Amino acid sequence: MTDNTPTAIPQHLYLIDASAFIFRAYHALPPLTRHDGTPINAVMGFSNMLFKLLKDFDDNVRPTHLACIFDRARKTFRNDIYPEYKAHRPPAPEDLVPQFPIIREVVDAFNVPAIDSDGYEADDVIATYARQAEAKGFEVTIVSSDKDLMQLISDKINMFDGMKNKFIGAQEVFEKFGVGPEKVIEIQALAGDSADNIPGVPGIGVKTAAQLIIEYGDLDSLLARAHEIKQPKRREKLMENADMARTSRELVTLVTDVQGLPDIDTLKVQDIDAEQVLPFLEEQGFRSLQVKVMSHMAPDQIPDSVQNMAEAVPAEVVYETVTTLAQLEKWVASIRAAHQVAVDTETTSLNAMAAKLVGISLSVTSGRACYIPLRHTTVVAGELDFGDAQAPDQIPVDKALAALKPVLEDPAILKIGQNIKYDYLILAKEGIHIHPYDDTMMMSYVLDAGVHGHGMDELAKLHLNHDCIPFKTVCGSGKNQITFDQVPVDKATQYAAEDADITGRLHRVLKPRLSREKMTTVYETIDRPLAAVVAGMEQHGILVDRQMLHRLSNDFAERLAVLEKEIHGLAGREFNIASPKQLGEILFGELGLPGGKKNKNGSYSTNVDVMEKLAGEGHDLPRRVLDWRQLAKLKSTYTDALQNEINVDSGRIHTSYSLAATTTGRLSSNEPNLQNIPIRTEEGRKIRQAFIPKPGHKFLAADYSQIELRLLAHIADLDSLKQAFRDGIDIHAMTASQVFGVPLEGMDPIVRRQAKAINFGIIYGISAFGLARQLGIGNGEAKQFIDTYFERFPGIRHYMEETKDFCRRHGYVETIFGRRCHIANINDKNGMQRSFGERAAINAPIQGAAADIIRRAMSQMPSALQEAGLDAKMLLQVHDELVFEVPEDQIEATIPVVKRTMEQAALPALEISVPLTVDCGTGDNWDEAH
Structure with missing residues (x-):
């Protein structure tokens, strides 16, 4: 027995x-x-x-x-x-x-x-x-x-x-x-x-x-x-x-x-007390461990305070391929019942303006999602062997979109996306304008800017302890990569439906944190509205004169050839100017110029600092090399590359703005980057001249005047600076007068330039060494300038020390609108890293407030123009500047609307004690308008 x-x-x-x-x-x-x-x-x-x-x-x-x-x-x-x-x-x-x-x-x-x-x-x-x-x-x-x-x-x-x-x-x-x-x-x-x-x-x-x-x-x-x-x-x-x-x-x-x-x-080992451990882990920010702990608990054990996270961890996962209208109608009904849906699009390209919609995925509850293939074709040969797959059964595109359009545009149904700006653009090209929406990427950005990235894979691992299916396992990589329309539908379903499911789960985790951490206002009034506005800017694009770019490229090529001859003549022989190693051997090995320092790889350093120092000492060869480098960069990065960025369908350039890439809220422009075109040189300005409005229109460029200095005066409560701005006094001349003890009348432009360098340098926590290098003066003299500046404006020193102390204790600083900018290395053991963190902490509340204001202005601008009956289109955002394409007969009416909207963008949330002023210019190209 x-x-x-x-x-x-x-x-x-x-x-x-x-x-x-x-x-x-x-x-x-x-x-x-x-x-x-x-x-x-x-x-x-x-x-x-x-x-x-x-x-x-x-x-x-x-x-x-x-x-x-x-x-x-x-x-x-x-x-x-x-x-x-x-x-x-x-x-x-x-x-x-x-x-x-x-x-x-x-x-x-x-x-x-x-x-x-x-x-x-x-x-x-x-x-x-x-x-x-x-x-x-x-x-x-x-x-x-x-x-x-x-x-x-x-x-x-x-x-x-x-x-x-x-x-x-x-x-x-x-x-x-x-x-x-x-x-x-x-x-x-x-x-x-x-x-x-x-x-x-x-x-x-x-x-x-x-x-x-x-x-x-x-x-x-x-x-x-x-x-x-x-x-x-x-x-x-x-x-x-x-x-x-x-x-x-x-x-x-x-x-x-x-x-x-x-x-x-x-x-004896005791059961884990959910009421005790889960809020503790939440407070520490250990969300991945929090998910692990909850996976070992029954649902009734989990306290209400973290129930939203528990809901994001489903007991089972079911992903469905929708290939009939009957299936799709069931999903539409479930969306209407839930009053919200997580949505994600699959396309042929990361470039939204070049991408073609391939399919749409939807999710209403955690662990349940579907994929609607729309434009899948037969698979092609590549590194991924899916066998002899045939073109699958799919709902006709027009019928599927017709079924989805009412719910995706229904104002009573919330659409949830991860980087929803992309999906907004893709669906807009199909005639669907999603509204209202939430964006989990932007929620994460508002909550944790500077702490970690905000891409889906990283957020899924961090908050859900989930590893998303890598894109390369579905589409391959490198030269053998296939586009998503060539992926077999069963494989596509697992990948695409997961995206919608994870987006919904992240929403259940992040949305409650906004109210708990008092960040709802920043999200709702500054960041969330921006996605649709920027999507509209990207979709409209900006016109460029291809022929002018071509002529500039040819001109730059001729000038580069002349410079190359001059450089080879000065060097005494031919060499590859683009090779730092060969250049270093010429400068320090053969010509014996001073200051040569070798890198770890044994070659001489020829970075911009080294070259500018040599040029400043009167050496012709380094000066010519700097000219050559600048011209070569303008040619390769702009006049050549921009021609290839012109969209074949629209004939315009469509830059893409990253809304969650910086710590302070600043937008960044990519593919191509239109924010960094140099404008201090004649060549850089010529590139801006190639950007033109369409016939019958002009450009309007509206630029905040010294907004960061104005915000510094407000934030640090500097009475003298605030009064100067109210009185319209030249702030740099006033600073020069107070710091250097010189009269305002007949001021030497060089003295004013020094004051300007200090004014802007202070915002970035500039050191005496940095200021000395910028002005070409001794370290002792630069230190004296800074010390005198702080004596004249003691409130700035107080602001800086108070801000650094706050950041050390909390790990972040806040803008006047409540945005948190986390500074990762403020308490770093390495002194250099810690100093970098301190400078970032000083600057972030100022730059962040400026970014918040222009974000608010951008969000308010479309409705302001519409209410005024104006047809102007906002095309570009470049730091403190907005560029518009305006019908010629509406220029005079548009300027006051744009100025008022930008200058009052902080209202009604905040009354700023210094007037914000906006300078406007118009012209037949971007340079002329600026």
């Missing part, structure tokens, strides 16, 4: 060496900070390792009893025996110290006992519990790789190295010490330990100690018979240091009878 009685799980006590855990966690992860700037890399590593112990082991090795053992203080009874014990241990790293109390909170949050004992080390507490448990028949695992604990290993006691994920038993001890666990104390007494400042016997290492103990049996026998040892030096050392060896043995021997400890029965 078979005995079906279940086998009882053995009692298994795990003892965590908390100090070892902490230091391993600290060194395993890069510097990380919490939302308030507190370092948390050790906290994160510790939390993950602790949860792994609780949940990731098989039943036969999972703990039934568990405790974290901490050191209470550095001074213990061992210091009374030997005052130099651990005397040379360095203090804990500066950014680890504030993590110690939080790690205690981690242990409490996971419902694990935290134990220490006054006058004893954690190792003594571990030894006491280990021997007590062993005597009671427990299995014991000490979670540590510390060699000092290896003396405890027995048939019932082992160790576990969490970093290497391996157990340590008697065999591993023998491999390390050459003896069994019972003799480890003898080995350590002889060999000592430099880390703990245990002296041992000089000249005897572990290997020699093992040989001696094996030969003589134990330490006392060895010391008693030391005179028998044949090697003179070894004999003398042992005889001279016998007492030190005995003292060392006393130091390394662990106490196994520490009194006053909680009983082992109180160390």
Whole structure:
């Protein structure tokens, strides 16, 4: 007869060496900070390792009893025996110290006992519990790789190295010490330990100690018979240091009878308290671990405060391919019932204006999504072998879009996207204008700008602990990459439906955080409306004169050829001017110019700083090379490249704006970048002249005047600067007058230029060295300029110090509109990185406020123009400037509307104490208007 009685799980006590855990966690992860700037890399590593112990082991090795053992203080009874014990241990790293109390909170949050004992080390507490448990028949695992604990290993006691994920038993001890666990104390007494400042016997290492103990049996026998040892030096050392060896043995021997400890029965593993641990993890920002913890809980265990995250983790995942109108109508009905839908488009290109819609995916609830293929074709040969797939069954495009258009445009149904600007553009080309919408990318940006990226894959891993299907596994990579319309529908469904599903799940996690963290206003009034506005700008594009670009390219090529001849003549021979290595050899090797410094690769540095310094010293060759480089860049980056960026259908250039790429809220222009066309040179201005309005129209360029200085005056509450702006005084001349003590009347332009450099440099936390280099003056003179500036405007110094202090404590700074700009390296251990973080912290509230204002202006502009009955189109945003294409007969009416909208963009949210002024220009090309 078979005995079906279940086998009882053995009692298994795990003892965590908390100090070892902490230091391993600290060194395993890069510097990380919490939302308030507190370092948390050790906290994160510790939390993950602790949860792994609780949940990731098989039943036969999972703990039934568990405790974290901490050191209470550095001074213990061992210091009374030997005052130099651990005397040379360095203090804990500066950014680890504030993590110690939080790690205690981690242990409490996971419902694990935290134990220490006054006058004893954690190792003594571990030894006491280990021997007590062993005597009671427990299995014991000490979670540590510390060699000092290896003396405890027995048939019932082992160790576990969490970093290497391996157990340590008697065999591993023998491999390390050459003896069994019972003799480890003898080995350590002889060999000592430099880390703990245990002296041992000089000249005897572990290997020699093992040989001696094996030969003589134990330490006392060895010391008693030391005179028998044949090697003179070894004999003398042992005889001279016998007492030190005995003292060392006393130091390394662990106490196994520490009194006053909680009983082992109180160390039973308890269920994790969701009400305690989940809000704690939320506060730390450990969302990936939060998801892991919730996956081990029943839904009714999860508190309301994080229920939204639990809803984002489905019990099962079902993705459906929709190939009939009947299927699609069921999805439309479910969307109407839910009043919201996550939507994602699949296309043939990342360039929205060149892309063709291939399919649409939808999701209403977590884990359930569909993919509607629209334009899939037969698969082509490539690196991905999908077999002999045929063109699939698909709903005709016009019928599918006709069924979707009413719900995607229904104002009562919320559309949710990840980087929804792209999907907005794609669907707009198909005649569908989605509204209203939410954007999970923008939510993440508002909440965590500067903390991490905001792409779907990164957010899915961070918030949902989910790895999205990589694009390359579906479409391949490199020259063998296929477009999405060639992917078999079954493969496409898994990839595309996942995108919609994950977008919906992220929305359930991020949307509640906006209100909890008081960021709803920033999202709703500044960032969310921007996607549709910018999509409209990108779709409209801007006209360029291809022939002019072509002529400029030819002109630049001719001038480059002339410069090349001049450079070769000055060098005395021909060489590749574009090669830094060859240029360096010419300048410093052959011509012997001063200041040559070699890089790690052994070649001379010829970066712009080096070349400008040489040019400034009167050397013709570096000056000509700088001219050549500038012209070559203009040709390759602009006059040549822009011709290839002209859309074949519209005949216009359609730049793409990244809405979530910078820490401060500034937009960035890509493919092509139209924000960095140089305008201080004649050649750069000629490139802008190639941008033209369509016939019957003119360009209107509206530019905020000195907006960052105005905002500095407001934010730092600088009365004199504020009054100067109100009175319309030349702010740079006024600064020059106050700093340099010169009259306003008849001011030297050079003096004004110096004041201007200081004004703008202060915003970016410029150093004396930086200002000296910019103005071509000595460091001492530059420092004097800055010191005098702060004397005249003490409020600026106060603002800077207050801002840096706030950022150090919180990890971010805020704009006057409430946007948070996280500064990653404000508390960095590296002084250079920390200085960079401090400069960023000083600038971010100012640049961020300027970015918020122009974002608000852009969002308000379309309705302002429409209400005024004007047909102007906003085409470009370049930092503080907006460019419009305006019918010629509406120019005079458009200017005041644009000015008013931009100058009052902060209202009604905020009354700024300094007037914002906008300069407007018009013309038949961009340069003329600017």
